[in-house]
Amino acid sequence: MTTAETIQTVEGIETAEAAEALAAPQPSSLLRLATAGSVDDGKSTLVGRLLFDSKSVLRDQLAAVEQVSLDRGLTSADLALLTDGLRAEREQGITIDVAYRYFATARRSFILADCPGHVQYTRNTVTGSSTADVVVLLVDARNGVVEQTRRHLAVAALLRVPHVVVAVNKIDLVDYSAQVYTSIDAQVRQVAAELGVEEVHTLPTSALKGDNIVEPSTRTPFYQGPTLLGLLEELPGGNAEVDRPFRLRVQMVIRPQGAAPSPELRDYRGYAGPVASGRVRVGDEVVVLPSGGRSTVVGIDLADTELEEAQAGQSVTIRLADDLDISRGQTLAAVQGAPEPLSAVEAHVCWLSDEALRPRARVLLKHGTQTVQAMVVGIDGRLDLDDLTTIPAQRLELNDIGRIRLRLASPVPLADYASSRADGAFLLIDAQEGTTLAAGMARIPADAGPA
Structure with missing residues (x-):
């Protein structure tokens, strides 16, 4: 699976932990x-502390980390090893890839993406943040706000992460x-305001010693807010x-293969894919984009179950009253809106290629x-981080x-993106190599029409 397939959706996390996370809560x-x-x-270390103090680490995992730490001459477990899973990461003591973890407390379940910090791996940070509800950004108290x-x-x-x-x-x-x-709190809030980050929280922490991660610290009496986990x-x-x-992006057209066991299955035609936004009910009128064909929803299937309604976050199969020319890559949408x-x-992009x-x-x-x-018809500027x-x-x-600015060979x-992360996000891909070049966020004026 390529970055192009994983950057927009957590479905690309091919681990048992992620499957459990998506199914359970x-x-x-x-x-x-x-x-x-x-x-x-x-x-x-902060992620490891969060997992350890919230009792989300299995005994054998902790034993393995303790053994590796002992082999390195450390007197206590290096909690960073709970997330630095690649051999190259453990050898270098850095994070290279995005490490996904699932954990839960009595109040909530979490899917966590631990992203690398090196500038050369910013593309991985974009990947991990693309579906996040919250970004936890660390600042070294000794260095303050840096580039x-x-x-x-x-x-x-740019990714419109809510928190x-x-x-x-x-x-x-x-x-x-x-x-x-x-002082750092003031710096962070100034930068956030200039960038248009709508909601930002700060708190003093020590991942190594556990201050304000899961339990409140008595060593920071000046801070009276919640712990990281509490927040x-x-x-x-x-x-x-x-x-x-x-909106539903069609991933597959489902038709019976071979001899169908019943007339109902012989006539079955469904359009399967994830519901990117909104809700759909049996009886709703939908339009096919970009062709413009219209029909009515007569059935919604989830595995072997028929539903009356589906909503964003579910992957379902939609059956329509009419046989329309619909294929993978097209979109089913509510007629209104x-x-x-x-x-x-026009778009903002995070350029991810060398x-x-x-x-x-x-x-x-x-x-x-x-x-x-598509063709890039113009570059209007770049963000100066200073x-x-x-x-x-x-x-x-x-x-x-x-x-x-982009010109597209076919309408999309x-x-x-400011109004919908799901419908405004796109990728730019190298046509020859298939590698991801950029993560894009569309800027559509209110009066824009088909070009």
């Missing part, structure tokens, strides 16, 4: 979170200084897409299950965040 109790921060800010902090806040802002929690970590190394914490249990989950108009398929798009992006580059644009050819302004640019380099039903 109710949508209202599930929270998806991602960690971010600079190198050596303590992300993996990578600004970059990760910018990524969170950002900033852990001012290693507070023990500055003698639990209230002045240091207050994560209280924050609302991501259910905004349920309240938007219905259906987007106009567009052939010209090869620079230049005007007139030819790429593939992937939106849901639809992939079309003063957070957009400056002119002739090209975009690795990890740049920029604004571009993109929505404005």
Whole structure:
């Protein structure tokens, strides 16, 4: 499975933990979170502490970590090893790939993406944050806000992550200084405000010693807020897409193969895929995008069960009253509020390739299950991480965040990312190699029509 298939959906996590996470909790109790921060800010240690103190670590896992720590000459378990699973990560003591973990408390279930901090792995941070309800951003209390902090806040802002929690970590190394914490809190809030991050929380932590991770610390009397776990249990989950108009990206057309055992199955035709947003009920009228054909929903199937209604987050099969020409890559949408398929798009992109992006580059644009050819007709600028302004640019380099214009070979039903993360997100892919070049967020003016 390529990055292109995993960056937009947690369905790409091919582990038993993720399968259990998606099956077990109710949508209202599930929270998806991602960690971010600079190198050596303590992300993996914080995640390990969170898992350990919340009693979410199996005995054999802890025993393995304790043995590795002992072999390294450490006197206690290195909790970072609970998430640094790759051999290269353990050897170097850094996080390289996104490590997904599932854990639960009495109040909530979590899917956690532990993202790397190195600048060269910013693409992995974009992957981990793309479906997150919360980004936990670590700042080393000794260093304060640095360029990578600004970059990760910018990524969170562009990806419209609903909540950002900033852990001012290693507070023990500055003698639990209230002045240091207050200063960093002010810096974070200023940068967040300039980037348009709507909701940000800060708290002083020591992942190594456990201060304010699961239990309140008596060594930070200046902080009276919740612990990290307490805050994560209280924050609302991501259910905004349920309240938007219905969209289903068709992944497969289901027809009986071979001789059907009954006339009902012989005539069966269903359109399977994930409900990206909204709700659909039997009897609803839907439109097929981009063709424009219309029909009525006569059945909704989930495995062997017939449903009266399906909503965002479920993968179902829709049956229609009419035999329309529908194939993989098309979208079923509610008639009311259906987007106009567009052939010209403006967008913000996080450039993730070592090869620079230049005007007139030819790429593939992937939106849901639809992939079309596209050309970059212009680069309008890139974000300057020093003063957070957009400056002119002739090209975009690795990890740049920029604004571009695209011309599409076929119309795509993109929505404005500011109003819908599901309908406004897309990928740019190298047509020859199939590698992911950029994560894109569409900017659709209110009066935009088909181009």
